[in-house]
Amino acid sequence: MFPLISVIIPVYNAEEFIGQAIQSVLDQTRQAYEVIVIDDGSTDKTKEALLPFMKCITYLAQSNLGPSAARNAGIRAAKGNLICFQDADDFWMPEKLKIQSDFMEANPEVAMVFSDHEEFNEHGIVLSSYLSQKRKAFPIIPSVPGIINGPFEKLVIENFISTPTVMLRRSCLEKTGLFDEEIWSVEDRDLWLRISASFPIACIPQIFCRRRFHKANISKQKELTLGGRIRVLEKNWRRYPELVSPIVWRRQLADYYCKLGYLLMQKGERWGAFQAVKKSISYELALVSRNGALSIPDLLKGFGLMCAVLFGWQFSQFIWRILKKTFDFPV
Incomplete structure (x- = not known):
């Protein structure tokens, strides 16, 4: 007897794509036990698109509470022992559920399995494979299905798990809890960190999902994503201080704060940029004072950006040239 699979699809204003997403679930070579669609307060014709x-x-249906609350509502309503998540504007390859559920049956110790996806633009042109971009976590991309070594530290360094490719055991959520509903961006990475802290996770390095790349409002999305990354890492550092070296936490947070400061500076939000860059520099200095780990390029990058925030880009470039010459720092 096959395991019961529940597929959860949150949707918000996706009338154009939701039908294709659902149809890709219905066309699976192994059928899901149930498909749960949570309308997160859509104001377009999403409900009409769902009628067929x-x-x-x-x-x-619920008011607009965000993706975490929508997925949690689906999890609470689900009856299956295996849970999958689909996004309203993506679609699956037909063999996804069969291959993943067979793997989970053969590997009962694994709490979650994920796969690869490919991104395509509005013209249908494939842009890239997701895992091929994750060189920090995977200098060598997995070539065969199997359990990931050291997944928690890899997830601290970067998120390599694509939510629509995930299949997880409902039982593991009883220990880890559900999605954090106070987080509206990078909420999935937060849950993957909690799961990988307690259970083995595995990868099947095949493309089981195609995801649409949206150009709209990329700048705002970057700001939300960086803020979400910072919040998730700081939260999980407090929760799991012993699982990863403080050097790893501080280095990642310094990098995220520096990128956020640069983005805010570009937008003319100098006070926010100042606060972000100050945090970045504080994490870099803590690497020296507490861990004896110094990254001169990263530290100079932070100080250079602080000069730009305080005195403008032109003065910052002048200081940057002096620092590069003094420290023989490469471009």
């Missing part, structure tokens, strides 16, 4: 599928799905 109402006999095949469980439809839940």
Whole structure:
């Protein structure tokens, strides 16, 4: 007897794409036990787009509470022992559920398995494979299905788990808890960190999902994403201080704060940029004073950006040239 699979699809204003997403679930070579669609307060014609599928799905509606709350509502309503998440504007390859559920049956110690996805633009042109971009976590991309070594530290360094490719055991959520509903960006990485802190996770390095790349409002999305990354890492450092060296936490947070400061500086938000760069420099200095680890390029980058925040880009470039010459720092 096959395991019961529940597929959870949160949707917000996705009338154009939701039908294709659902159809890709219905077209699986191994059928899901249930497909739960959570309408997170859509204001377009999403509900009308769902009408042809109402006999095949469980439809839940709520006010706009964000993706974490929508997925949690689906998890609470789910009856399956295996949980998958689909996004409203993406679609799956037909063999996803079969291959992943077979793997989970063969590896009962694994709490979660994920796969690769490819991104495509509005013209249908494939842009890239997701895992091929994750060189910090995977200098060598996995070539065969298997358990990931050291997944928690890898997830601190960067998120390499694509939510629509995930299949997880409902039982593991009883220990880790659900998505944090106070986090609206990078909320998935927070849950993956909690799961990988307690259970083995595995990868099947095949493309089981195609994801749409949206150009709209990329600058704002970057700001939200960086803020989410910072919040998730600081939260999980407090929760799991012993799982990873403080050097790893501080280095990642210094990098994220520096990138956030640069982005805010570009937008003319100098006070926010000042606060972000100050945090970045404080993490870099802590690497020296507490861990004896110094990254001169990263530290100079932070100080150079602080000069730009305080005195403007032109003065910053002047100081930057002096620092590069003094420290023989490469461009």
